[in-house]
Amino acid sequence: MNKRKYNITEEVKSFGTNYKVEMWDEYGNKRTIYERTVELATERIYDWWEETEERNERNKVHNECMVKMFNK
Numbered sequence: 001m002n003k004r005k006y007n008i009t010e011e012v013k014s015f016g017t018n019y020k021v022e023m024w025d026e027y028g029n030k031r032t033i034y035e036r037t038v039e040l041a042t043e044r045i046y047d048w049w050e051e052t053e054e055r056n057e058r059n060k061v062h063n064e065c066m067v068k069m070f071n072k
Helices: 038-050 053-070
Strands: 005-013 015-025 029-033
Touching: 005 038, 015 038, 029 038, 038 053
Parallel strands: none
Antiparallel strands: 005 015, 015 029
């Protein structure tokens, strides 16, 4: 398994400052989002990590369906 990790990058745009948030969970899934504040970015990271097991189970079901489809 991988380690949880994240990267927050400040991006200054013509409409203001945004924060690019790249986050990975234990299974290597990656998500990239943009938030207006570091506080919101941090909340999203924790929310995404809390959903890790549920997301992994959904991915398993999806993968099983794809394997069955390609094996027929």
